[in-house]
Amino acid sequence: MKYSKLVLAAAIGLATTASAWADIKVGVVLSGTGPAASLGIPEKRTVELFPKEIAGQKMDYIFMDDGSDPTAAVKATKKLIDEDKVDVVIGSSITPSSLAMVDVVGGAKVPNISLAAGRNIVFPVEGNRQWVFNTPQTTGLMASAIVKNLVQNKVKTVAFIGFDDAYGEDWWNNFSKDAKAAGIDIVANERYNRTATSVTGQVLHITAAKPQSVLIAASGTPAALPERALKQVGYKGQIYQTHGVANPDFLRVCGADCNGTILPVSPGVVAAQLPADSPIKQSAMKYAQAYEGAYGKNQLSQFSANAWDAGTLLEHAIPVALKKAQPSNLPEFRAALRDALEGLKNIAGADGIYSMSPTDHNGLDDRAVAMVQIENGTWKMQK
Incomplete structure (x- = not known):
């Protein structure tokens, strides 16, 4: 009997230890290939820099490539949840894929940190969106920043051209609302596919409307197509892009055609240019030094910053979640992690300072916006 009690006690002790030290599994769905590869590749490289242990728990990162396709993103997410039994999902890279994932993660009650900017990914926080968070500045926040810049530059007429998907539509909804409120007339509204090779027809419609400025609501290297086409037909007005282009690949592809372009970006993209008294300076430089230390100079991007902040949120939320549940109890730990993410306040990252509720x-405010102008293949922060 005494021996049996000792064996039982030892078994309980081992089980308790195993529970306390169980791996935390993080599923990562990114666009490593396809039209959004210039987003997904730096995001993956960033996740590879994430800590291998948080709060004494080993971290296990499981990567899936969705090929920039929403259907593939859903399939990958289901596999991570049903077969790999992940505690949390990071991704995807683009708004259409992230929107497609909302019902999957929400239905399974698995917290999700999206790296896409669509405002409608996380707003309103109801139904399955209660399980979804995102790190980038939303389209709403960045649309507001662009409209403020248009007003400062006394622009009265603007044309819009964006992707013919959820990203373009989300930008249109937010930008058109803010532009109208500011008294700016949108004289053209055009769309194009992410895989398009020509936008000549759309650009001719835009130039015929004679706008003072043009906003291109696209992301990654495909966003260079309308800008180059506008320059080829001799358009001389001010061109704006979104933070969806803030990476070295876009600068390389667009080349001299993008000189003078104005856009809002993450403070992390221009970390070294932030003023010393910026509340984001220290956290942005931490990201910049880590990423450039691993991959070389002039490699910072909006997308690596977005991914970096997903890791930052997890580093702060996991210790809180562990006080309520252990990874060995999957449903309870997933719920505890969701609650911990929702409760984060004043967390400084590369993109800004997060205060969830x-x-x-999303949790970001105006401090998360840096307006830049492209000058000879570099981002020059505007004063």
Whole structure:
């Protein structure tokens, strides 16, 4: 009997230890190939820099490539949840894929940190969106920043051209609302596919409307297509892009055609140019030094910053979640992690300072916006 009790006690002790030291599994769905590869590749490289242990728990990162396709993103997410039994999902890279994933993660009650900027990924926080967070500045926040810049530059007419998908539509909804409120007339509204090789027809419609400025609501290297086409037909007005282009690949592809372009970006992209008293300077430089230390100079991007902040949020949320549940109890730990993410306040990252709430699963404000102009293949922060 005494021996049996000792064996039982030892077994309980081993089980407790195993529970306390169980791996935390992080599923990562990114666009490593396809039209959004220039987003997904730096995001993956960033996740590879994430800590291998948080709060004494070993971290296990499982990568899936969705090929920039929403259907593939859903399939990958289901596999990670059903077969790999992940505690949390990071991704995807683009708005259409992230929107497609919302019902999957919400239905399974698995917290999700999206790296896409669509405002409608996380707003309103109801139904399955209660399980979804995102790190980039939303389209709403960045659209507001662009409209403010247009007003400062006394622009009265603007044309819009964007992707013919959820990203372009989300930008249109937010930008057109803010532009109208500011008294700016949108004289053209055009769309094109991410895989398009020509936008000549759309550009001719835009130039015929004679706008003072043009906003291109696209992301990655495909966003260079309309800008180059506008320059080829001799358009002389001010061109704006979104933070969806803020990476070295876009600068390389667009080349001299993008000189003078204005756009809002993550403070992390221009970390070294931030003023010393910026509340984001220290956290942005931490990201910049880590990423450039691993991959070389002039490699910072909006997308690596977005991914970096997903890791930052997890580093702060996991210790809180562990006080309520252990990874060995999957449903309880997933719920505890969701609650911990929702409760984060004043967390400084590369993109900005996050303060989540039951009604806000993005948590960023105007401090997360840096307006830049492209000068000879570099981002020059505007004063």
